[in-house]
Amino acid sequence: MKLIFLLFLGIHGVTAVTHSLKYFYTASSGVSGFPEYVSVGLVDDVQISHCDSITKRNVPKQDWMTAATAEDPQYWDRNTQTCVGNQQSFKAGVQILKQRFNQTGGIHLYQEMVGCEWDDETGEVKGFNQYGYDGDDLVVFDLKTTSWVAPKQQGVITKHKWDKNKANTDYWISYLSQICPEWLKKYVAYGKSSLQRTELPSVSLLQKSASSPVSCHATGFYPNGADLFWRRDGDEIHEGVVKGEVLPNNDGTFQMSADLKLSDTPEEWGRYECVFQLSGVKDDLITKLEKRRLRGNGSGSDFPVAAVVGVLVGILVLAGVVAGGVFYWKKGNHGFKRTNTSDTSSSSREDPDSKKEDNEKQTMMGANC
Known part of the structure; x- marks a missing residue:
């Protein structure tokens, strides 16, 4: 159970x-x-x-x-x-x-x-x-x-x-x-x-260890009609990507994640970007994959516990x-x-x-x- x-709703640019x-x-x-x-x-x-x-x-x-x-x-x-x-x-x-x-x-x-x-x-x-x-x-x-x-x-x-x-x-x-x-x-x-307001999220790139998938985590958006996906060289990719469900935050906003399993070397990471789309908002929110943007890279000692706790809280609220x-x-x-x-x-x-x-x-x- x-x-x-x-x-x-997965909207991919739909504004209705x-x-x-x-x-x-x-x-x-x-x-x-x-x-x-x-x-x-x-x-x-x-x-x-x-x-x-x-x-x-x-x-x-x-x-x-x-x-x-x-x-x-x-x-x-x-x-x-x-x-x-x-x-x-x-x-x-x-x-x-x-x-x-x-x-x-x-x-x-x-x-x-x-x-x-x-x-x-x-x-x-x-x-x-x-x-x-x-x-x-x-x-x-x-x-x-x-x-x-x-x-x-x-x-x-x-x-x-x-x-x-x-x-x-x-x-x-x-x-x-x-x-x-x-x-x-x-x-x-x-x-x-x-109900008809729009709030854009903050987007973070998370990686617990060097061998872990990179998680694009968007939180604080409203409404829940949103999509989050990865692109490589400008094209959406599905292989190696695991998309999570929209979860509620305890303040009435929402959060979601999309995990990317990378096989490329760090030198090629610049070819990837995480794209967030929100119903009713024309422009996409794009976050390029750059090593300097990663939180929790390497040993995992600086992995953002607060973000994980936020996800757990969302699940409990849900x-x-x-x-x-x-x-x-x-x-x-x-x-x-x-x-x-x-x-x-x-x-x-x-x-x-x-x-x-x-x-x-x-x-x-x-x-x-």
Whole structure:
């Protein structure tokens, strides 16, 4: 299992911005000191809300999210009610899945990730709803075929149940293609000054020892739609290059690295350069590979521990928003998939015809397996 939940865009010069709204719901069993249920909302991978079974309150995590109450004074109260109501459904789901997997004890997680992406230039919208258990995909909604897919045998029961529930399917079609994008656009407008800012990173070239790869490390950039790659004689290279994922810093910015395994002599290093591209920024940030720029070269005694610690902190922030509530996720062949399991009927969610369209309500319309 891999602690992960951020999606990122490799842009290679593209300046259009794809915004995203994602909700993560996690029920846990056997995890000491961790809430039995946690829900987290993110806009453009910035946390906007948090609720758990200990605090029993859904609260804003960004100042600009208080704008939601200006339009709807009951917004946070209503979402709190939804959060509290969903705890039992997810908790029951864990027990059902433990039975399906013939488990009696241990640590188990049942998760759901639901949301949408919106390209503010083309207007294209993509919706997703994925469930998983213990880091593996369980059930995924295919918006194109309007049916559920079960990557694991234990999810087939749920697939058949939900495929037969036309009202639930109609709800998800509506939510993922219309309601979710509408809320996403609202949230982007609320946080425009923050979400649509751009911050360039500081870039360092790191090498632990003379035989180690050279790591190009960019940190402090925003938004997370970025790319980092190596060029040789002006051409991008892939052989000998290992690109890392975009990770969050604890100040709301992001970081990433690209490692280059060198076979050339130091005299030829000048042919290489590390290129950083950021969504919405026209000019590339180019760092030439020069021996004098390397930090940590040779014995490794001056290797920048602070940079390594920063990466570890980013991973911890990524992993869990653990205080904010995040979870085991797996990157499968079809993208980032989340685990969620619950065998009570999905009809326990709010009536799809209800006029309530707030964020948390929508995402919970199918949590029961």
